[in-house]
Amino acid sequence: MGSRYLIRKVVGAAFTIMLIVILNFVLFRMMPGSPDRILLRNPNVSAAAVAAARARWGLDDPLPIQLVDYLKSTATGDLGYSFKFHGEQVTDVLLSRLWPTVILFGLGEVLAIIFGLALGAYSGWKRGGPIDYIGNGISLILYSMPYFVIGILILGVFAIGLHWFPTSGMLTIGGGDESFGSQLLDFLGHLALPVTTVAIGLIGQYSILMRSSVIETLGEDYVTTARGKGLTSGRILRSHALPNALLPAVTLIAINLGYVIGGAITVEVVFNWPGLGTLTVDALEARDYPILQGIFLLLSISVVVANLVADLIYGRLDPRVRA
Amino acid sequence: MRSPLRDRFARTLAAFGLALAVLLPAASARAATPLLLRIGQVDDLDSLNPFETALELGYEVFTLNYDLLVNFGQNNEPVPGFADSWTQSADQLTWTFHIRDGMKWSDGQPATSADVVYTYQLELNGTKDGGSVGLGYLDPYLKDSFVSSVTAPDPTTVVIKTSRPTSKLVSSYIPILPQHIWKTVTPANVGDFKNNPPIVGTGPYQAVEWKNGQYVRLVRNPYYWGKQGAADQVVIQFFPNAPDTMVAAFKNNELDYIHSPSAEQLNQLKTAKNTVTLATEGNGFTQLNFNAYDKPIPSGGASTTALRDPAFRDALGYAIDKQTLIDKVLLGYGSVGTTQVPAWERNWHVEPNDVRQFSIDTANQKLDTAGYPRGTDGTRVDKQGKPINLRLYFPSTDPSYAKDAQFIQDWYSQVGIKVSSQGLDADTLATDEYLDGSKPLKGQLNYDMVIWAWQGDPDPNALLVILTTSTIGNTSDSQWSNAQYDQLYDQQNQAATDAERKTYMAQMQQLFYDQAPYHILYYDNNLDAYHTDKFGGWQTQPAQGGSPFFVDGSINYTVLTDATKATPAPTPTVNAEPTAGSSGPTASVAPAPAPTDTSSGSPLPLIIGIVAIAALLVVILLMTQRRRKATDEDDE
Numbered sequence: 001m002g003s004r005y006l007i008r009k010v011v012g013a014a015f016t017i018m019l020i021v022i023l024n025f026v027l028f029r030m031m032p033g034s035p036d037r038i039l040l041r042n043p044n045v046s047a048a049a050v051a052a053a054r055a056r057w058g059l060d061d062p063l064p065i066q067l068v069d070y071l072k073s074t075a076t077g078d079l080g081y082s083f084k085f086h087g088e089q090v091t092d093v094l095l096s097r098l099w100p101t102v103i104l105f106g107l108g109e110v111l112a113i114i115f116g117l118a119l120g121a122y123s124g125w126k127r128g129g130p131i132d133y134i135g136n137g138i139s140l141i142l143y144s145m146p147y148f149v150i151g152i153l154i155l156g157v158f159a160i161g162l163h164w165f166p167t168s169g170m171l172t173i174g175g176g177d178e179s180f181g182s183q184l185l186d187f188l189g190h191l192a193l194p195v196t197t198v199a200i201g202l203i204g205q206y207s208i209l210m211r212s213s214v215i216e217t218l219g220e221d222y223v224t225t226a227r228g229k230g231l232t233s234g235r236i237l238r239s240h241a242l243p244n245a246l247l248p249a250v251t252l253i254a255i256n257l258g259y260v261i262g263g264a265i266t267v268e269v270v271f272n273w274p275g276l277g278t279l280t281v282d283a284l285e286a287r288d289y290p291i292l293q294g295i296f297l298l299l300s301i302s303v304v305v306a307n308l309v310a311d312l313i314y315g316r317l318d319p320r321v322r323a
Numbered sequence: 324m325r326s327p328l329r330d331r332f333a334r335t336l337a338a339f340g341l342a343l344a345v346l347l348p349a350a351s352a353r354a355a356t357p358l359l360l361r362i363g364q365v366d367d368l369d370s371l372n373p374f375e376t377a378l379e380l381g382y383e384v385f386t387l388n389y390d391l392l393v394n395f396g397q398n399n400e401p402v403p404g405f406a407d408s409w410t411q412s413a414d415q416l417t418w419t420f421h422i423r424d425g426m427k428w429s430d431g432q433p434a435t436s437a438d439v440v441y442t443y444q445l446e447l448n449g450t451k452d453g454g455s456v457g458l459g460y461l462d463p464y465l466k467d468s469f470v471s472s473v474t475a476p477d478p479t480t481v482v483i484k485t486s487r488p489t490s491k492l493v494s495s496y497i498p499i500l501p502q503h504i505w506k507t508v509t510p511a512n513v514g515d516f517k518n519n520p521p522i523v524g525t526g527p528y529q530a531v532e533w534k535n536g537q538y539v540r541l542v543r544n545p546y547y548w549g550k551q552g553a554a555d556q557v558v559i560q561f562f563p564n565a566p567d568t569m570v571a572a573f574k575n576n577e578l579d580y581i582h583s584p585s586a587e588q589l590n591q592l593k594t595a596k597n598t599v600t601l602a603t604e605g606n607g608f609t610q611l612n613f614n615a616y617d618k619p620i621p622s623g624g625a626s627t628t629a630l631r632d633p634a635f636r637d638a639l640g641y642a643i644d645k646q647t648l649i650d651k652v653l654l655g656y657g658s659v660g661t662t663q664v665p666a667w668e669r670n671w672h673v674e675p676n677d678v679r680q681f682s683i684d685t686a687n688q689k690l691d692t693a694g695y696p697r698g699t700d701g702t703r704v705d706k707q708g709k710p711i712n713l714r715l716y717f718p719s720t721d722p723s724y725a726k727d728a729q730f731i732q733d734w735y736s737q738v739g740i741k742v743s744s745q746g747l748d749a750d751t752l753a754t755d756e757y758l759d760g761s762k763p764l765k766g767q768l769n770y771d772m773v774i775w776a777w778q779g780d781p782d783p784n785a786l787l788v789i790l791t792t793s794t795i796g797n798t799s800d801s802q803w804s805n806a807q808y809d810q811l812y813d814q815q816n817q818a819a820t821d822a823e824r825k826t827y828m829a830q831m832q833q834l835f836y837d838q839a840p841y842h843i844l845y846y847d848n849n850l851d852a853y854h855t856d857k858f859g860g861w862q863t864q865p866a867q868g869g870s871p872f873f874v875d876g877s878i879n880y881t882v883l884t885d886a887t888k889a890t891p892a893p894t895p896t897v898n899a900e901p902t903a904g905s906s907g908p909t910a911s912v913a914p915a916p917a918p919t920d921t922s923s924g925s926p927l928p929l930i931i932g933i934v935a936i937a938a939l940l941v942v943i944l945l946m947t948q949r950r951r952k953a954t955d956e957d958d959e
Contacts, residue, residue, distance in 0.1 A: 033750035040757050040798045041749075042377060042460050043777060043785040047760060047797040049459025054761075056514055084367075085535065086375040086458075087517040096535055160571050167571040173361070173538050173558045272568045274536035282367050282536070282563045285720070287750040 005315055013308045020300040025070050027296075028289050029063060035083050035287040057083055074297070080290040084283065090294045093279070098298075100170055101268070101275030104191065108198025113253060116203040120210025121245070125237055127215055135207060143204030151197040151270035158193060165193050168272035194271040201267075202256070209252055213245040220244075247317055251310050258306030357542075358885060360554035360858065362872065363572060364582040367563040368539050371530055372518040373498050374457025379778070379873060380559070382496075386877045387541055387557065388524040389498035392420060392439060392481075395876035397866045399781050401493040402878070405439060405525060406481065415488035415819065420481040427546040428501050430523045436475035441502035443473040443483070449510030457513045464495040467784055467816060488819040494781050496875075499525065527881050528557050536561060553858060553885040573852065580853040582873050586654040589850045597856040602656045602848040603863070603870045606667040607778040608786075609660070609724075610841040611643070611715075611731065614756070614770050616795075616802035623766045626714060629695060629705040630771060636839040637679075638689035642734045644681040649845050652726040656850060660843030662832035663790060664783045667846065669865075670821070671783045673829040675836035686738045703739040712741045716755065717774040719746030724774045727844060731774075742772075760796030773800060776847065781875050787812055787831060790840060803840030849873070860884035 036054045039045055054060050058069065073080060079090035119139070123132040142150070159167040166172070172186050217223065218241055226236045268277030276295060283291040366380040373385040394404030406420035426434040446465050449456035456462060469486040476482060485492065501523050508516045520539075522529045527549065528541035541557040560578065562569035570588045573581045574595060584592070592600050613636055614625040629635040645659045664672045679685075695703045695711065702710045715731065717724035728744040735742045747755070755770050779786045788794060791812050792804040808831060815827035835841075851870050853861065862882045863869035871879040 031751075033748065033752075033754045035750065037753035037757055037759070038750050039377060039458060040753060041777075042458075043789045043798055044460045044463045044780070045798060046453075046455050046459050046462060048453050049455035049457075049462070050797070051761065052455055052514075053458065084369050086370045086372065087515055088535070093535055155568075155571060160575060163575060166577055167575050168562070168565070168568045168577070169537065169560065169572075172577075173359070173540055173560070269565050270568060272562050272565045272572075274534065278536055278563065278565075285564070285749070 009311050013304050016304050024293050024296050079294045082291050084286040084288045090290045094294050097276050097279045108195050111199035112202030116206025117210045120207035121214050124211040124214030139204040139207040147201045148266040148270050150200050154193050166190050197267050213248050217241045217245045254306050254310030258303035357555035360557045361578045362559045362580045363569040363578040365562050367561040374513050385498050387528045388522045388526045390525045393493045397864050405499040418483045422479045426548050428523050429529045429544045434525050435478040436481045438502045439481045440473050440475045442500045456510050468492040550881045552881045552883040586656050592852045597854050601851045604667045605847050605849040608843045608846050609776040610843050612773050612801045612841045621765045623769050625771050627705045627711050633838045634693035638686050640679045640842050641686035642738050652723045656848040657845040660845045663786050663835050665846045668783050673832050675833045683737045697739045713771040715742050715744040715772045716747050718749040718752050727774050756800045758796045801840035858883045859886035
């Protein structure tokens, strides 16, 4: 791969992130309402206390000064203090909520990729067969279903109805047995339903994309040539059709990875999963600017990085885009 | 080529099974599991520092961690806390508190009068020049008690002098903090003190773990001076924005107690086995408040001068059918509201004379008499000849406000007043309806009416003060200013005896009701539910018609018993006396069904799920069959 192509893409991504950082600041200040006013919902609060909070949160400074402070601290990796969780550093809060989301969506993505692509490839290969019908039908239904509907259905059947899995949270608290094995099992038990929801929600789009992609590839001349050479069906699929059909799927996967946090919100709320999704909703309600800025920064960076990765992989797979 | 693959698969499966087999015994062999009390509620804890919490949950946690100098008893009466006894001097200006002999903090350090002096001095220093400590929510307790000095002549004695006689000192909500942990904390840096777990306190349970977005876990204080509850640990789980999930977890027996489910959810739980549902009188109200600001505001303020007129506001009160709101919006879980002192304040609430009875006709007559005739299109006009179109806002967080707004919109249209209602997010609304004294007036107070709620303190001052003139520019959401009310507020606050205080307070309630800066729509019930098969001995505050938790202080945690060990039947000690009238506090206890019933949850979702999947399969099968038939015919 040409190094100029690489440099161009990386610089582009860095510039995008810069713009996002500034936009991030402006966007939240444009929302109506100021975070200190909500403190007045307690009848005991004095004017002095609200003024003190404003000063401590830096809300009294003029906007340009707030922006400069914000840029300076963001550049050094300091995202400030949360308004709602008084005295907690934003980076600490984000880090504690990041990994549950990454595990939930990472695993969900992996499952969806494996099952979705396999189902799509098989459906496309055996086009018109029963698997294609059932698979494509189900995929279409799942594709059009929002996560929270899938989540509520699964919750109703497997947690409330059958009692097979816990309804919410990430770990059983204070269970007494602290051994690694039981903790892991407990975690997996809590993870099962939300991860299934994520996987089911994603399988549809992967399978539909893969199916049409395989069908398209199978009509190409080189597949006909391969058939003419007398290759077995399996060989044609594995060596000729699949690698080419995977190209659009790679893009979709890379872009989807960027939207991990965005997609997290509804699933996490349904299962009360302590990740970035539930944090986002909570921070929005409390007008916790520093937390929201942190989340949006993380979200934007992950989208930009995922796009960059998609570009680079694409460039590697398809020499034409490098020009 | 196929069988090796199958073999490989089988081997993988076997390996996985083996791994599970290794892990499983670890899970089953649980050694001496602590008895957990698991509580679910809908907030996410904001801070473990008592001066930095804005949530009911924060108060619940700090009253578990710490003692107040004098705790709240079962009927909110003063009971021993950090001090085990106290006396008041003959001139009523000097209080002497005796600190329990040999009391220890949860880390084993001695707990003495020096800790009381440290804590109260922190408050006094922080508030002396009009300043505040942390969020300032705890500031009024010593200020309103007129405390002038706090001293400790010896390790078990605290002497507090007040500049006026008062009984409020013994209902102060300030937790006594350990000086040896807090010694570096001053009013200037209290906001930066995180008070990380493990907490050191003298309360019954101390927080040892706080997981943001998940839970706070408290363990029993080994040195607790009082009666110990059966729970070894208390886990309070957070379900922000997820009340459905909380109720599902409760039904699934993952929680023992839930606070604030919705009315519909509470009704569903009434028939669940081993479950007590509680709807109890709350210390707060939901109100319709007006913007009565008495001066014009450029590009801001109320849309009509009529809102400044008590006669206009009074007339609008006749066009609100409060009982209908309670029945239709709250599903009966509330009582008709009248004054700013909720009926929960049994010692202080006084029903006003001449309570308005709902009548559209009366409202119309009163509006005519007050000088607001109907215009040509039927809309009433104000004294400047401007049609009265009122904007009604409410926070969009609580769906009941939107329903209230719809009813009010409909009733007001019948008296010739057009209302446009809109839900706003809490922060935007708070910015609209509070005057920001630090900013120019222009563009502020852009509202006419708001539906929102207030929560009270054990002392009625908190809900009385928000209507005084001095809070305009701060917590006043009505901008109502009345010199007589202000004077009465000071008089009741300075009253030497409760009887004297109550006479002033009665006048304040009548004045408020007649002047109608708010119409109190209802006193909301607190909704709670708990299971009775794990813990027994449930006690409530107040003893009649109260709730066990999320009340004042933590006394009810210390009386729980282990229901599995107790020999008598697990009948809860809740006073399930339905009061006269449909809206009073009620408790319902569902008896345990016959033991043959093995599935405890409702099987409905399961049935729906199975039916849906089966139907889907049938449809797909039919489609495939038809399609195959069609291809077969094509081939022929």
